[in-house]
Amino acid sequence: xxxxxxxxxxxxxxxxxxxxxxxxxxxxxxxxxxxxxxxxxxxxxxxxxxxxxxxxxxxxxxxxxxxxxxxxxxxxxxxxxxxxxxxxxxxxxxxxxxxxxxxxxxxxxxxxxxxxxxxxxxxxxxxxxxxxxxxxxxxxxxxxxxxxxxxxxxxxxxxxxxxxxxxxxxxxxxxxxxxxxxxxxxxxxxxxxxxxxxxxxxxxxxxxxxxxxxxxxxxxxxxxxxxxxxxxxxxxxxxxxxxxxxxxxxxxxxxxxxxxxxxxxxxxxxxxxxxxxxxxxxxxxxxxxxxxxxxxxxxxxxxxxxxxxxxxxxxxxxxxxxxxxxxxxxxxxxxxxxxxxxxxx
Amino acid sequence: xxxxxxxxxxxxxxxxxxxxxxxxxxxxxxxxxxxxxxxxxxxxxxxxxxxxxxxxxxxxxxxxxxxxxxxxxxxxxxxxxxxxxxxxxxxxxxxxxxxxxxxxxxxxxxxxxxxxxxxxxxxxxxxxxxxxxxxxxxxxxxxxxxxxxxxxxxxxxxxxxxxxxxxxxxxxxxxxxxxxxxxxxxxxxxxxxxxxxxxxxxxxxxxxxxxxxxxxxxxxxxxxxxxxxxxxxxxxxxxxxxxxxxxxxxxxxxxxxxxxxxxxxxxxxxxxxxxxxxxxxxxxxxxxxxxxxxxxxxxxxxxxxxxxxxxxxxxxxxxxxxxxxxxxxxxxxxxxxxxxxxxxxxxxxxxxxxxxxxxxxxxxxxxxxxxxxxxxx
Ligand SMILES: Nc1ncnc2c1ncn2[C@@H]1O[C@H](COP(=O)(O)OP(=O)(O)OP(=O)(O)O)[C@@H](O)[C@H]1O
Ligand SMILES: [Mg+2]
Numbered sequence: 001x002x003x004x005x006x007x008x009x010x011x012x013x014x015x016x017x018x019x020x021x022x023x024x025x026x027x028x029x030x031x032x033x034x035x036x037x038x039x040x041x042x043x044x045x046x047x048x049x050x051x052x053x054x055x056x057x058x059x060x061x062x063x064x065x066x067x068x069x070x071x072x073x074x075x076x077x078x079x080x081x082x083x084x085x086x087x088x089x090x091x092x093x094x095x096x097x098x099x100x101x102x103x104x105x106x107x108x109x110x111x112x113x114x115x116x117x118x119x120x121x122x123x124x125x126x127x128x129x130x131x132x133x134x135x136x137x138x139x140x141x142x143x144x145x146x147x148x149x150x151x152x153x154x155x156x157x158x159x160x161x162x163x164x165x166x167x168x169x170x171x172x173x174x175x176x177x178x179x180x181x182x183x184x185x186x187x188x189x190x191x192x193x194x195x196x197x198x199x200x201x202x203x204x205x206x207x208x209x210x211x212x213x214x215x216x217x218x219x220x221x222x223x224x225x226x227x228x229x230x231x232x233x234x235x236x237x238x239x240x241x242x243x244x245x246x247x248x249x250x251x252x253x254x255x256x257x258x259x260x261x262x263x264x265x266x267x268x269x270x271x272x273x274x275x276x277x278x279x280x281x282x283x284x285x286x287x288x289x290x291x292x293x294x295x296x297x298x299x300x301x302x303x304x305x306x307x308x309x310x311x312x313x314x315x316x317x318x319x320x321x322x323x324x325x326x327x328x329x330x331x332x333x334x335x336x337x338x339x340x341x342x343x344x345x
Numbered sequence: 346x347x348x349x350x351x352x353x354x355x356x357x358x359x360x361x362x363x364x365x366x367x368x369x370x371x372x373x374x375x376x377x378x379x380x381x382x383x384x385x386x387x388x389x390x391x392x393x394x395x396x397x398x399x400x401x402x403x404x405x406x407x408x409x410x411x412x413x414x415x416x417x418x419x420x421x422x423x424x425x426x427x428x429x430x431x432x433x434x435x436x437x438x439x440x441x442x443x444x445x446x447x448x449x450x451x452x453x454x455x456x457x458x459x460x461x462x463x464x465x466x467x468x469x470x471x472x473x474x475x476x477x478x479x480x481x482x483x484x485x486x487x488x489x490x491x492x493x494x495x496x497x498x499x500x501x502x503x504x505x506x507x508x509x510x511x512x513x514x515x516x517x518x519x520x521x522x523x524x525x526x527x528x529x530x531x532x533x534x535x536x537x538x539x540x541x542x543x544x545x546x547x548x549x550x551x552x553x554x555x556x557x558x559x560x561x562x563x564x565x566x567x568x569x570x571x572x573x574x575x576x577x578x579x580x581x582x583x584x585x586x587x588x589x590x591x592x593x594x595x596x597x598x599x600x601x602x603x604x605x606x607x608x609x610x611x612x613x614x615x616x617x618x619x620x621x622x623x624x625x626x627x628x629x630x631x632x633x634x635x636x637x638x639x640x641x642x643x644x645x646x647x648x649x650x651x652x653x654x655x656x657x658x659x660x661x662x663x664x665x666x667x668x669x670x671x672x673x674x675x676x677x678x679x680x681x682x683x684x685x686x687x688x689x690x691x692x693x694x695x696x697x698x699x700x701x702x703x704x705x706x707x708x709x710x711x712x713x714x715x716x717x718x719x720x721x722x
Contacts, residue, residue: 235430239430240436240447241400242399243427243495244448244452245422245447246422253447253450254436258437
């Protein structure tokens with residue numbers, strides 16, 4: 001408190017030193033140390049309120065944050081090196097086993113299979129979404145010049161993203177039902193296939209999930225890139241026209257390079273989501289058949305929440321975290337380089 | 346190379362219910378290889394005119410022809426016009442060198458030739474030291490020069506330069522005006538140069554087109570604009586310090602026709618030719634204009650310092666202010682309620698309050714119709 005009154009109005013400081021004994025307390029006449037709105041409250045407890053309100057206001061969120069983020073994270077790291085399962089947890093007699101959980105995970109075919117699935121999902125799900133979203137956004141911007149029409153198309157394209165994943169999962173499960181699902185029916189009617197495709201068979205089920213996810217999430221990179229394109233300065237495009245650049249030259253040399261960081265952000269968002277991607281897997285295939293569409297996150301969920309192998313699930317979570325941290329860091333590094341090259345960061 | 350011809354060109358911006366008539370019935374013929382400056386105050390429609398020539402703005406009505414061929418519907422890419430933008434419009438993701446070379450790049454010019462040309466132009470515009478930087482890191486004047494360079498590096502039929510020196514310091518501007526003039530002489534290309542600085546316009550251009558209020562006021566050489574301004578606006582806009590104007594009426598007092606200011610304080614004698622014209626027009630109101638340069642102080646012996654010839658008339662006034670500007674001084678006079686200025690040599694010693702005699706020649710007196718503000722010549 002001393003510090004506060006030191007920094008504020010010097011006139012009140014002077015009057016305080018003159019009045020001697022009051023010098024070290026809060027000056028009730030000085031609005032800087034003692035806001036008016038305290039005065040309206042109970043006169044006695046003013047001092048306590050003035051001291052504790054800030055501490056409580058800052059402290060509560062910190063506590064909550066600690067409770068839901070920091071503590072569980074520590075808890076996870078702790079149990080990843082213990083043989084914890086549900087029964088041991090309740091009995092309180094888990095014991096330290098070093099990196100055995102990690103060894104189990106890394107030594108299992110299940111994990112490596114799921115990692116391959118994850119790579120498939122990243123390259124054909126997340127990446128394709130960004131590519132597709134970028135292409136759609138730029139086509140929409142360049143070809144549709146009518147504002148009302150643009151908005152309408154945007155809304156239609158964004159609709160899938162506004163559905164909850166569980167509904168999307170159920171919807172696509174219906175659409176892809178082999179015997180009488182809409183997709184097979186349509187393909188049959190068009191004469192593209194001669195018999196039903198078993199969409200949820202081993203080897204195909206992961207692709208079904210990826211298709212549903214593309215349908216669900218392509219709109220996000222689309223929106224990001226579209227808004228990025230809208231905010232590019234029109235004068236630059238006029239200059240390019242006058243300089244004689246063709247539409248394709250403008251796209252390749254000006255639009256795409258200027259959208260680099262925006263596209264990188266779209267990648268980061270889709271990639272971070274990829275490491276949390278459980279919902280459609282759970283609803284559409286439950287990782288099956290025979291674990292052929294499992295992703296590491298799904299296994300962590302399966303082992304931890306449904307089979308109570310808490311230590312092993314924690315090890316899974318940490319490994320996933322490590323992989324995602326590496327990939328996202330690479331993206332952020334790239335983003336920083338792009339921004340730096342433009343003199344922004 | 347091209348001859349550019351604008352016929353009855355109009356530009357009307359519509360947004361919602363408001364309409365801005367930015368360019369009105371503009372007729373302008375720019376000859377092959379000519380350097381024309383478009384001069385006018387802010388907001389008079391200069392940039393709008395340029396944007397229509399380049400093809401960035403739809404022409405509301407009228408025609409624009411290059412070499413007699415109508416180009417109204419031609420896209421900017423196909424008009425072969427180089428433009429330096431008022432707002433620079435540099436490519437933020439390119440280095441300065443890439444910015445300069447981009448017009449060549451899209452034309453498929455090989456890389457080493459691009460580099461060479463970019464370095465040549467950078468040399469002229471003093472940009473060599475910043476070729477590797479990006480536009481975001483440059484000062485306004487540097488960006489402006491890059492934008493000028495990006496236009497000059499090309500080999501177009503017409504150069505369009507929109508206020509390319511507004512952010513250049515006076516010292517560098519002097520050099521750049523010279524360089525630009527030399528470039529024009531070497532290339533012999535048609536150039537349209539927009540500015541609101543008459544010094545630039547008069548220094549560079551073969552002819553100057555003066556615009557005001559969306560309309561073209563007059564097109565002419567420096568001398569035409571200076572000695573026979575088409576109307577009060579041009580007379581006021583061209584010349585530093587601005588022309589002195591007086592509301593006047595005819596006073597015919599035996600000794601020939603003269604124009605007397607409304608308060609009767611000053612009388613201006615006219616040439617025979619003009620007096621005849623004014624007599625024919627009858628007793629309406631006129632505006633008299635006389636340039637500060639054409640009012641000369643008379644010394645104690647009654648001799649005007651620079652006016653030679655016999656026909657010099659006098660007016661008297663007292664000095665209000667003496668502004669010393671280095672290579673010249675501006676004196677402000679008052680005669681009754683009428684105030685006016687004269688340009689005098691810097692060594693002139695004149696104290697405020699002092700009454701002096703000024704000489705002028707009748708041929709320097711410009712007379713305008715008070716209604717239409719048009720010159721009576
Ligand atoms: N895109 C536009 N939409 C609506 N009005 C416009 C637009 N561009 C210009 N105007 C209006 O047209 C008039 C002429 O503008 P213009 O840019 O041609 O002026 P200018 O002579 O170039 O002025 P300056 O010297 O300030 O650059 C102005 O009144 C301006 O407000
Ligand atoms: Mg302008």
